[in-house]
Every structure is written in C-alpha cells, then in structure tokens.
Amino acid sequence: KAGVTQTPRYLIKTRGQQVTLSCSPISGHRSVSWYQQTPGQGLQFLFEYFSETQRNKGNFPGRFSGRQFSNSRSEMNVSTLELGDSALYLCASSLGLRDIQETQYFGPGTRLLVL
Amino acid sequence: AQTVTQSQPEMSVQEAETVTLSCTYDTSESDYYLFWYKQPPSRQMILVIRQEAYKQQNATENRFSVNFQKAAKSFSLKISDSQLGDAAMYFCAYRSANDMRFGAGTRLTVKP
Numbered sequence: 001k002a003g004v005t006q007t008p009r010y011l012i013k014t015r016g017q018q019v020t021l022s023c024s025p026i027s028g029h030r031s032v033s034w035y036q037q038t039p040g041q042g043l044q045f046l047f048e049y050f051s052e053t054q055r056n057k058g059n060f061p062g063r064f065s066g067r068q069f070s071n072s073r074s075e076m077n078v079s080t081l082e083l084g085d086s087a088l089y090l091c092a093s094s095l096g097l098r099d100i101q102e103t104q105y106f107g108p109g110t111r112l113l114v115l
Numbered sequence: 116a117q118t119v120t121q122s123q124p125e126m127s128v129q130e131a132e133t134v135t136l137s138c139t140y141d142t143s144e145s146d147y148y149l150f151w152y153k154q155p156p157s158r159q160m161i162l163v164i165r166q167e168a169y170k171q172q173n174a175t176e177n178r179f180s181v182n183f184q185k186a187a188k189s190f191s192l193k194i195s196d197s198q199l200g201d202a203a204m205y206f207c208a209y210r211s212a213n214d215m216r217f218g219a220g221t222r223l224t225v226k227p
Contacts, residue, residue, distance in 0.1 A: 042218070
C-alpha cells in the first residue's frame with residue numbers, strides 16, 4: 001500500500017498570502033489529522049477530519065481551516081499568513097474507527113516558509 | 116488540559132548499549148493511550164510502541180519496551196542493543212477520545 005502523501009513538500013510564501021496544503025491518506029483510511037511542527041512549540045494538533053466532517057479541533061485561530069473530500073483526501077488552508085506560521089505541517093491518516101488505540105500513519109510533511 | 120513532558124532534550128548512547136528516554140504526562144481522564152513515535156532525519160514519523168492505560172503489563176516491541184507507571188503518570192521508553200538506525204527524534208504522545216498531545220521530543224544520538 002502506498003503511504004500517506006503530502007503535496008507540495010516545500011513552499012515559500014509571503015506574509016498576508018494564503019496557502020493550501022494537500023494530503024492523500026493511505027487507501028482505506030477515512031480519518032485525516034493535521035499537525036503543525038515548529039522548533040519552539042513542537043508538535044501541535046490542528047484538526048481531524050472523518051467522512052468529510054471535522055471531528056476534533058486543536059487550539060488554532062480561524063485562519064487555519066481544512067476540509068475533506070469524499071475520497072478521504074484532505075486539504076488544509078491557512079489564510080493571511082504570518083511569519084509564525086512557518087513550520088512543518090504533518091498529515092496523519094488512520095482507519096477512523098474512533099478507537100484511540102488506532103495507529104496514525106504520518107506523511108513526510110510540507111515545509112512552509114513565510115517571508 | 117493534558118500535558119506531556121519530555122525532560123531530556125538530547126540523549127546519547129553507545130551502539131549496542133541501552134538507553135532510557137523519559138516522559139511524564141498529566142491527565143484527569145481514565146481512558147487513554149500513550150505512544151512513542153520516532154522521527155528520523157528524513158522526517159517521516161513512525162510509531163515505535165503504544166501502551167493502553169488500562170493495561171498494567173508494559174508493552175514490548177523487539178528492542179523497544181516501556182516502563183509504564185500509571186500512578187506516577189510516567190511512560191519511559193527503553194531501547195536495548197541500540198543501533199545506528201535508532202538515531203532520531205523521539206516523541207512521547209498522549210491520546211484520548213478528544214485530545215492528542217505530543218511532548219517536545221528527545222533527540223537521540225547513537226555513537227558507533
């Protein structure tokens with residue numbers, strides 16, 4: 001099975017712009033979670049989508065949004081970019097059985113640099 | 116709020132020796148899982164081992180084992196017979212029905 005894929009792998013944007021990141025989960029996985037990883041804050045949970053619905057949400061401003069399509073692919077959008085949004089954005093997929101023991105499989109991440 | 120603390124930013128171990136990475140957490144929930152993830156320099160995060168809060172028996176996966184002390188809210192990872200490929204960032208993680216949190220990570224260096 002192919003793993004979790006994320007596109008693009010690298011992105012450079014300027015302040016005020018918006019960006020859309022994409023995540024394709026492992027085939028058969030219906031849950032997609034997004035995380036932001038920075039040297040200062042570490043790994044922080046953004047949100048989780050299951051069956052096209054947001055199931056959980058972390059403590060991030062409304063500039064961060066996401067969606068999931070019927071094929072379970074997910075996109076994450078950040079509007080009005082700030083310098084502090086520079087980070088590695090990780091996507092993780094799982095079956096979505098709502099079982100907390102479920103293993104999440106991570107993608108390679110998208111590295112976003114905001115200038 | 117649940118917090119996960121990894122007090123060792125960096126650790127070093129000689130190849131073939133044993134190293135223990137520490138993790139403590141704080142929660143008021145009773146149903147949760149604890150995980151150790153490994154993030155090698157290539158950045159793809161992979162699961163190393165997981166532990167259910169209800170199980171007293173410590174989880175083991177080959178050279179990796181945990182010491183789970185529920186009352187102390189401690190969840191350490193022991194790596195035996197360390198190999199060069201074990202060099203990575205290791206993250207301790209907590210997951211409940213409504214929350215997923217990671218520690219700040221421990222960078223493990225393996226010396227040949």
